[in-house]
Amino acid sequence: MTDSSGTKSMSIIVTKGSLDWAYPPFILSTTAAAMGLNVTLFFTFYGLSLLLKDLDLKMTPLGNPAMKMPMMGGHMGMPNFASMIPGVDAGATVMMQNMMKKKGVASIPELRALALESEVRMIACQMTMDLFEYTLDDMIPGIELGGAATYIEVATQSEINLFI
Amino acid sequence: MADQTLDAKGLNCPLPILKAKKALTAMPAGATLEILATDPGAVKDFAAFSRTTGHELVEQSVDGNVYRFVLKRKA
Numbered sequence: 001m002t003d004s005s006g007t008k009s010m011s012i013i014v015t016k017g018s019l020d021w022a023y024p025p026f027i028l029s030t031t032a033a034a035m036g037l038n039v040t041l042f043f044t045f046y047g048l049s050l051l052l053k054d055l056d057l058k059m060t061p062l063g064n065p066a067m068k069m070p071m072m073g074g075h076m077g078m079p080n081f082a083s084m085i086p087g088v089d090a091g092a093t094v095m096m097q098n099m100m101k102k103k104g105v106a107s108i109p110e111l112r113a114l115a116l117e118s119e120v121r122m123i124a125c126q127m128t129m130d131l132f133e134y135t136l137d138d139m140i141p142g143i144e145l146g147g148a149a150t151y152i153e154v155a156t157q158s159e160i161n162l163f164i
Numbered sequence: 165m166a167d168q169t170l171d172a173k174g175l176n177c178p179l180p181i182l183k184a185k186k187a188l189t190a191m192p193a194g195a196t197l198e199i200l201a202t203d204p205g206a207v208k209d210f211a212a213f214s215r216t217t218g219h220e221l222v223e224q225s226v227d228g229n230v231y232r233f234v235l236k237r238k239a
Contacts, residue, residue, distance in 0.1 A: 035185075
């Protein structure tokens with residue numbers, strides 16, 4: 001909503017909780033906040049894990065033919081069966097984290113802290129909290145609980161509404 | 165000479181913007197912030213940041229692989 005001070009708003013529904021998919025919502029929300037927007041993130045289903053006090057983000061090449069890592073001067077994908085081998089997903093996660101560190105990409109804990117600092121409003125979906133048996137004690141402080149109607153109200157007042 | 169310099173070299177999107185915003189917030193209106201960055205995406209991003217926020221991009225240059233921006237904090 002463009003309020004009386006001319007401030008615009010953005011909302012994002014955050015549905016994914018893997019290391020790679022954690023980036024778009026936190027990058028866009030921190031940047032929008034830096035550009036003066038009011039930002040609300042609504043975390044539902046697997047997105048809830050991005051609010052856990054103990055972040056343990058992982059990723060998998062399984063079912064992701066587009067995931068090709070720079071390797072030996074080229075780019076290498078991984079066949080699906082490789083993910084069945086113990087340690088392959090953990091290896092892919094470590095490889096991604098190292099690559100990000102080397103390229104000066106912020107970590108998710110860092111971006112999440114910056115989002116909280118810049119007053120990005122974070123709402124955890126009450127229904128999926130119940131479904132997965134999470135309580136507010138599992139989550140970082142400063143978040144609130146809400147449902148679909150809470151999100152829709154925010155969305156009707158925002159210029160930008162994204163689903164990630 | 166800018167009033168303050170932010171070394172954002174080696175940092176990738178969106179960190180140069182986030183750190184610039186943080187620095188600008190702590191500065192008085194009219195003060196200038198020089199940002200040094202190596203992220204080529206910063207060129208378009210600082211222009212967009214300036215247009216959206218109203219902090220004027222008063223100078224811009226490149227020296228080798230280092231991009232330099234000077235933002236003037238809006239009133």
